[in-house]
Amino acid sequence: MQTDLALLTISEAASLIEQRKLSPVDLTQACIARTHALDPMLNAYVTFTPERALEAARQAEAEITNGNYRGPMHSIPVGLKDIYDTAGIPSTAHSKLLQTRVPLEDAFTVAKLKAAGTVITGKLGTFEFAIGGPSFDLFVPPARNPWDTSRTTGGSSSGSGAAVAAGLVLGATGSDTGGSIRSPSWRSSWWATPSRNPRCSSLATPTNRRRSGVRAGPRSRAHEALRARAGWAGGRAEAAGAGGLVPPRPGR
Template identity: 45%
Template sequence: MGGTTDLAELTGAELADALAAGETTSVEATRACLDRIEALDGTLGSFLHVDAEGALAAAAEADERRSAASPASPLDGVPVAVKDLLCTVGQPTTAGSRILEGWVPPYDATVVTRLRRAGLPILGKTNLDEFAMGSSTEHSAYGPTRNPWDTERTPGGSGGGSAAAVAARLAPLAIGTDTGGSIRQPGALTGTVGVKPTYGGVSRYGIVAMASSLDQAGPVTRTVLDAALLHEVIGGHDPLDSTSIDAPVPPVVEAARRGDVAGLRIGVVKELGGEGFQSGVQARFEESVQLLTEAGATVVEVSCPSFAHALAAYYLVMPSEVSSNLARFDAMRYGLRVFPEGVDDPSAEQVMAATRDAGFGDEVKRRIILGTYALSSGYYDAYYGSAQKVRALVARDFGRAFEQADVLVSPTAPTTAFRMGEKLDDPLAMYLQDVATIPANLAGVPGLSLPAGLAEDGLPVGVQFLAPLQADDRLYNAAAALERLLLEKWGGPLLAPSATEEVSA
C-alpha cells in the first residue's frame, strides 16, 4: 500500500491524534479516502454523491487551523460521510428516491452544520433505502449497496451506505439515521459500531422526515470511542427542532474512555433472543454476556412482555407518519414533476398522481397505503390508536427493566447479512430484521450496536446495548468495556475482506 492509503486504516480517533501531532494532514487523509472510494465503491455502491472538491477544500482549511494551533474540535480535519437523508448545501439530497433526483437543498441540516463547524470534511452522501424505508439498502432508486464482507449480501438498511463505507474504510466516520434500527442493524451486518442516541438528543432539523416521532440521527464508526467523539459533535439542543432536548450532551466521550463494567447491572432481555435467532448470533451474544460477567458485571434476566407486540405496533405507527410526511411531495413545490400521458390540460391532482406514481418505489407506496388506511375514518382507533397504546406499554416495560438493570443487552439482529434479493419478495421477512431494534425507537431510549464476532457463516454479528432516556453515556461505558475484552480475545479488530484490498496511492 502507498503511504496515503495507510491513512485509511486509522480510526477517527487515531487520525485525529495524527493530525494533532503533525504526523499527517487532513488533505492527505481526505485524499486517501477519496482514492479508496474511487477504487472500491464501483462495486460496493455506498455513495450516491462524492464531493471531492468540497472535501479537499474543507481539509485544506482544517490544516490551516491545525497549523495555527486553533483546531475547531478534536475531530477537526477527520473526513466524514453523510447519509443522503440529511440536507446539504451544495450537494444533492435525494433520500434515495427518484422524486428528489438532483435536488440541492438551500440549507444544511443542523447535524451537517455542526459537522462543518467542527471542521470535518464531508466526503459525500451515502446510499439508503428510499426515504429510509427498508432493512437492506436494496430499495434505493439508484441501485443497492453491497456488504464489504460478501458483496453478494446486503449491508442491512436503511443506512447500508454509511455502514458499508465505514466497514470498507472509505470513510473513518459516517452519519446515519435510525427510525426502527437503521443505524444499529446495518452495524450488526457490517461489523461496525452504530448508535441511536436518545430521541431528541440530536437535532432532526433538515433531515428528510420519514416518521417524525421515531427518526433519530447518530454515528456510524469502527470503534466506540469514534462514535462518542462524533456524538459529541452532532448532539445537543437545537432551537430549530421542537423535539430537541434542552440539555447538555451526556458525557459520552468520558464514558467511552472509561469502559468499566465492574458492579454494573446488565439485564438480558428475555424476549429478544432464542427462538428465531440464528445459532451463531445467539452464540456470540452469550459469549459477550459471559465476558461482561467475568469483568465484574452482574447479569440478570429481565422480561419486557410488550416487546412481543412492538414490531406490529411499529408497522402501524411508522407508515401512518410516513403517509403524513410524504404528502409534501406533490409535484408543486420541488422535486420531480410528471405530466400524465394523453391529458392535454391536466389538473393539479392528475399531475400529483402521475408524479407520485413515477417518483415513489414499491416499498414507499406500500407504506403510504398502509399508513393512509390505518389513519382513515373508522380504522384510526382500531389500528393507529391501538398501536400508540402498545407504544406506551413498551415504554413502561423499559422503565420497569431499568429498575432492575443499568443497561439492557440483546442481539442486534436475528441473523447475519442475508443474500441480495433474498427477502425482496417477502416484506414481512424483511420487517422481522428489526425485531430487536424497534422497541428502542418506540420508547425513545438510546441504543448501540457493537461487533461481537463472526457467526458460523463467517459474517459479523452485533450485540445491542440499551440505556434509559438521556443516559447515553451508559451505552458507551458498557460497550467500550466489551469492545476491549473482545479485541483482547481476537488479538485485533475484525476486518471486512474487501476493506483490505490494496489501493494505489
C-alpha cells in the same frame, strides 16, 4: 499504527492531526483514493464530492497549522446518509422523486459537523426515504456489504455501513427509528449508536421530518470514537472482509 491512512480510527487520526504528525489533506486523499478503488463494487455513495472534501481538508490544515485546532473531529473525513440536508449538494433520500433536489440550508447535524471542522466527503446511500428494504430500480443500486458483496449491509443506513466497513471514510452518519443504524452495525461489524437528542433528527425529506422517533447517530471503526462524535463521531470494530476490502478481524 495503521499504515493505510483511510483505515485509521477517528481517535488515532485525531491524535496524529493534533500533534501535526498527519496532514488532513493526506488523510482525505487516502479516503478518496480508496473510494475510487472500491466504491464501484460497493455503491456506498449516492453523491461523492471529492473536490469539496479536498477544499475542506486544505482549509482545516491551514487552521491547524496556524494553531486553530477545533477538536477531535477537525479534518476527519465523514460521509452523510442521504437524508441529511446539505446546502448546495443534492439531498435525495435515495429516491428518483428527489434526484434534483438541492437544499439551501444544512440540517442541524450537518451544521454541527461543519462547525467542528469535519471534512464532508459526500452523501451515502439509504433505503428509499429510509423506509422498508433495498430497492433495485434506483438511480444508484443498493449498497453492498464489503465482507461479501453478494449480500446487503442491512439498513436503512446502508451506504454508511458499507463506507465505514470498507474504510472509505473514518466515520459516517445514519438515522434510526426501528434499527436503521443498529442493523448495519452488526451486519458490517462496526460501532454505532442512535442519538438520544431529538434535535439531531433534523433530516432532509418531508417523510423523515414527519416521522416521530427518528434519531440521528454516528458510526466508525472503534467505539471510543463515539464519544468524540457526541459532537460528532462514529464507529465499527476493526473487521476483515471478502476480497480484502476491509482490514483483518482482530484476534479474539
